[in-house]
Each structure stands twice: as structure tokens, then as C-alpha cells.
Amino acid sequence: MGMGRGSAIMVLLLCLFVIESEMVHAATYRVGGAGGWTFNTVGWPKGKHFRAGDRLVFKYSPGAHNVAVVNKSGYAGCKTQRGSKVYHSGKDQITLVRGMNYFICSFVGHCQFGMKIAIYAP
Known part of the structure; x- marks a missing residue:
């Protein structure tokens, strides 16, 4: 049995509400806090609750560092x-995707000195 016009409109409105709710609840995080994206930020995500759609802001000196999106x-x-x-x-501003998100600085030795983060976003 098909939906009537009123039911179809209600489903559409519900979908729009869900999409808008996701956008309203997205948070923005400055990676590394006040110190920004630098060495020893590997532990920065601990205690934070991320979600897919949240935005990470990576602040650093261009030419001294970078941000590479990598796999596990x-x-x-x-x-x-x-x-x-x-x-x-x-x-740089990067939006988290659902699942694991991995970031490193690809300059030689920087990742090894803790310039990397792994974030799970449900």
C-alpha cells in the first residue's frame, strides 16, 4: 500500500530534521589545544568524544609541518x-568521517615524535 501525500511530506520533514540535527551538533576542535599541531599531540584526543561530521582545525607553521590523512x-x-x-x-580544516580517522605529520621524524593522532568517530 502506498503512502499518501501527507505521509510523504512527513517523511521528508523527518529526514530534513535528522540532517539538520547532525549539522547542528557538529563540533569544531583545535588539534593540540592552544599549542596547536605539534610534537607530542598523540594523546590529545583522549577524553574527547568525537562524531562523524565534527571538524578538526590543524594550526601550525607552514613549511615546518603538514597534515597527512593516512590509513591504520x-x-x-x-x-x-x-x-x-x-x-x-x-x-587546515578536516571533517571527520565515520569510523577511524588517522593523521600524521609526514616530515621526517615528526610522526615518530608523537605528531600523529587517531580518532574514532561513530
């Missing part, structure tokens, strides 16, 4: 894989 093995091995998106503006 890239994170563990501090390696940027072919095809990885690499940001280098010093004021």
Missing part, C-alpha cells in the same frame, strides 16, 4: 601512502 598501517608505521591527502596551509 600508515599511522602505525609513520608512512604516507601513495594517494594520501596532504595538507600544508597551516590552518
